[in-house]
Amino acid sequence: MDYHSPYFFGYLIGFTHLLGIVAAIHALLTVRTAQGSIAWAMPLIFIPYVALIPYLVFGRSTFDAYIKARRQANTEMRTAIADFNWKPWIEEAVAARRSDAYRSLRAMPKLGRMPCLANNEVKLLINGDETFSAIFEAIKSARQVVFVQFFIIHDDDLGRRLQALLLERAAAGVAIYVLYDRIGSHALPARYIDELRAGGVQIKAFATRGGWLTRFQINFRNHRKIVVVDGMKGFVGGHNVGDEYLGLKPPLAPWRDTHVAVVGPVVACLQESFAEDWFWATRELPPLILPDSYPEDGVLCQLLASGPADAQETCSLFFVEAIHAATERVWITTPYFIPDEAVSAALRLAVLRGVDVRLLLPSRPDHYTVYAASSLFAFEAVRAGVRIFRYKPGFLHQKVVLVDSAISAIGSANLDNRSFRLNFELMLLTVDEDFAREVENMLIDDFALSHEISSEESKETHHLQQLGMRVARLISPIL
Template sequence: MMSSPSTIATIVLCLHGIGMLAALHAIMTVRTAPGAIAWAGSLVLMPYLALVPYLIFGRSRFAGYVSARRFNTDRLRELTAGMQAGEREARRASVVAEPPLAAMRALPGLTGVPCLANNDVRLLINGQAAFEAIFAAIAQAREVVMVQFFIVHDDGLGRRLLELLCERAAAGVQVYFLYDSIGCHALPRHYVQALMAAGVRARAFATRRGFVNRFQLNFRNHRKLVVVDGEQAFTGGLNVGDEYLGKRPPLAPWRDTHIAVRGPVVLDLQMAFAEDWYWAAREVPRLLPPPPGPAGAMVCQLVPSGPADPQETCSLFFVEAIQSARRRVWITTPYFVPDEAVFAVLRLAVLRGVDVRILIPSRPDHQVVYAASKLYAYQAVRAGVKIYRYQPGFLHQKVILVDDVAAAVGSANLDNRSFRLNFELMLLTADRGFAAEVETMLEADFAQARQIDKEEYQRSPALLRVATHVASLFAPIL
């Protein structure tokens, strides 16, 4: 039966009414003016095309994180109160009164996390070294293991992790396993069921509970974190899968970096996990106080960030790190789609005479992001930024080196998705010895890279240049 014109008109009017309401929601909730304008305009003018994408990409609600942060503050007080007098004094002594790096003076206020001394951080270059260290630490766990990854595959590496976590749970260790529901969309149900049957507490991080979450692809938990017995932690760019060991062409060999961490900052890493676990499970994970005595002589600032933050923590972290540079700032990132604030401080750093280098992949894993990054790379080269493409395989590491003092390693990319849409972790260190190790690592990476010149973009086919401009229109969700 054919629909009457009045029925069609009613449906169209209803869609436009819903579009108006969704546009008001976008204006009130989308963080950036360009993003709010884009969503509101599309929802008002073309609701029949924009409503479903807005349902998938545009909404966020993280009120529960307020409760999680209140819990963390209270739990930290409980932990501190439960320590012996010497332990409490060591905790106070670990807080740095005058951070050694200019950027660190703003970050405690931005993140709500103190800048801490007496830590030790060790580089773990590529997947083999990282997972050997992680698995060795888990195998020795006595009390608590916290495991969090954006992606976990049911392959050789994933099954090794499964077996190890089940074995530790059977030995009486409290094991928490947190995975992102979208990042792990291909993880079979039997993998999680096997963990839970062994006594592992396993939960999926989801933007919203229930069926609605299936439509929400934004606001993912991109963090990678393992904490063992409150004594040591591991974070960086690696997920769990054979490709991260360089076993899957055409992206192999896979280039990535993780770090092993000891010291007072491990408690703050536990707190970051606790926020995410509380959101996913509505229960409190077991947190352990740091061991007494200094683990090392390094100053560390943890930078957890995400869409629940009152400010754009991740973007501001990059801004602060770049503008603190006086001699050089080297950045490696798989995705180069910076926002205006970060792009501006990169250009200003060049004008100050800073050696600004950015290392990006030569092979794409996401075609739209790769196309958009070509345009941003061309604009950066024109501004005097040195852009290099890593040649041997896919570059996935997220590292920043500032002068001869500071280095940061973590999960955040140089794109809007990390700046505003995903939950991320970065650990900034101020230590000349560690910075020298990062410098040596990055020099080896740059030696295997090709520098982009100003003419490369202009030499590319006209159709490809048009495609890069079209791809850049999607920058707010890339």
């Protein structure tokens, strides 16, 4: 064949367009939202030379083979722990139903796979220093088992401190299980992992691809952050393991994030979430521990684990339900504000009901395209009556929801399509007025360090900036 012939190039162009049409049909049949389908289908049809490879890598948001395999693994895992005594879940769930505040979240008992449990002690960890001091202190006291799961683990000072501590406890006979996301921790060197394994630590990467058909599938990621020590004490929130989370890396420093420490029955739910992900990575079940006793009184907590293998869009529905439940206020902090239509409508309706609706966003971008799209959504929300604040001191990465006087949620989920439909996320819902007051005071301090966006600011934006934001919004369903 003459590769320099114009016929060859014609055939090549025609074949590329044919592939683009096939991929566009696939997008229309599989992408979960109409906006996402259109965002992929149009470039696949008209500029397949540019769109085919990105679609292969990022576009297959409902990759059926993976989702079916994940669901099967979850079923196998639950069967494997059927012999464990999880009676505290059943006994304590009764107390949750007597909470008026929890009853306002009418869909939560069915939306969450895990029940709302009483008798938990929770502690708010406002920044990275507090978070990792508490985590390291808990690991130092470990006697039996430690679970560690993060989206990102860096081989920097904080990462090496964690490594040294895990090796020390492993040498003392503690069983250590570490799970990291293969994409989020892509820069983690093999040396770091090998040293942990040589020291007796069991460490695995969470991956959603395997075999030649899915070798380019990197769209699903495990964004959860979990630490559990001896089945007694758990940690969940927004921090990853890296010096930037201690505010040590400009230009985004000081980093603003939040974690929660918890003791009580809900720690069993944290263990189950970790066990599901560990079982997916290894097809083995880690040791699960139930303490002999729990606190006699405390906070109602429900762990909400969500991901692309769910039968419904659990994460998005959680935000919608929380916003709809608000009668007085709903304050949300998120680094990425790219809501779907359901969340946008819920925010607008809350404003119309007279609810104090506030969003706290970063003033500094870590991803410029996401920031541009987020800015346009923010301007539209301001015009609908939502109060939008930009945190000024450094990058804001925290994920917090505060509803009325008693309900709060802290975890890993952002207000964007990736958290709604592509990532495995975890939010700890708490129902307690005293703890909600702590969260309120924390957010009031954050608002005091922020700039409130006015509706006039959108009119002052340069035309080229507006164009950039609108282009970014076009591709926001696939970000």
